Amino acid sequence: MVPSISGDTEILDTPEWWMGKGFDEIVDFRYSLLRGYSKANVADAQKGGRLIETLQDVAMMTKPVDTELVLARPPRKILDMREDSQPFGPIAPLTSFHAGNSSVDNRIEKAFYDSDLAADDAVLQLYRNGVLVTRIQRAFSLGMFGESKRRKLVPTRWSITAVDSNLSLKLMARVRYHPLIDEYRVYKYTYLDNIYVGILTPEHWKFEWIEAWFEPELLATSFPDVNMVEDVEKSSYVSP
Template sequence: MSTNMFDGMGRSGWRRERIISTPETVCPMCRRVRRLSVERRCAIHLKAATLETRHPEFDTKSIIGSSPPGVFVGRFGYPKVFVGPMVPPVSGDTTILDTPEWWMGKSFDEIVDYRYSLLRGYSRADILEAREGSKIIDTLQEVAMMTKPVETELVLAKPPHKVLDMREDSQPFGPIAPLASFQTGNSSVDDRIEKAFYDRDLRADDAVLQLYRDNVLVTRIQRAFSLGMFGEGKRRKLVPTRWSITAVDSNLSLRLMARVRHSNSSPQASQT
């Protein structure tokens, strides 16, 4: 296994077919439905159209709500990528909106509703800002360490683009808009993630495994990983959300499988 979790991440890394459905765009699934039946649009497209009419609050340039907490790092334009918070237009306990571990037993419609209610505000950042620091990255890293939803205000440069973005390698994503500014309130910090963040000698893969063993949700580990919060200080960088999901899952799977193989091949295991 590579000693650097960031190996192989670049412009050509982990491409997937984009399945996106909006009133203006026919997604690949819709094209298949048209060929195979008399239906004009697939369930995804119909859901997108319904959601647009149900969320008039996304027609404004100011959003106030409780971030789950949620953050997003895009991949287009790498190494200069779009980053920002994910915020719903409601306050309260919004944790489930960005916590896939809690979605077991939920319906397709419920999950899509969760994701569409999260607005992604974005601003451009260089991936090296994870180690060098900047106002927006520092704030997002603080958000990623929080254990509870945090009240967040987004001021947008223009009204959101209403979109339901669905891909095979990540959870769905909803509306998106460029940020003019944003500010957050206070919330409690997960001291396990905070400890890994401030340990600039701890390798990223070791930090990921340690947090997993400390019962930190994988989603929270992936979120912090995408913001370059783990690893040796000089090697830290932003990692697009979709790549961070794959990287963390791959790292944990390889490490856990190696542990199982070692246990099965040990003399003690063979005697039992």
């Protein structure tokens, strides 16, 4: 994806920086990004090729660079809104992609060229070194981590799930060894019409996750149905 405007555009594809922004502003961020698409084989992460190598180079750069897309036809001006992904804007088949130069993030570069480092270890190492999760997910999607013979291209939504799952399990494993608290604690946060409540209890480690939401098309009715899901996990969930 490339922006249709010039200047410092990194915030457009960096959700970590969206805190405090409104619905309309976030949608504008996403709609201003143009998607060019091209078919690829998952094994292209190993074989390389000009397009894949250029995208991998961009993923390692520390700052946004000038980019140029050559499209096969005019883009479709759509706003793709899905429950399981960020909003996406205009899209068109890609003929070629060119990018300028910038300095390289040595942390990502080191993981990329370490063909013996497991992908899970690379993800955790980059996170501990302060690399934004979004950047880790992007590089993961481009098959930049792991043993050389096992590297594959990964769909964006799968890369997000894989990185989040890997980091969550690693961090939860550490929580098991934290000292017990001696009181009940309640934390609440509201943002973009969502309410988040966290309750900490003075017990051995386990967690219960409850999520509830209304169906959008039923909100105008007097008694909208509430959807609810629950997950309970004990310490064995993250045992070494």
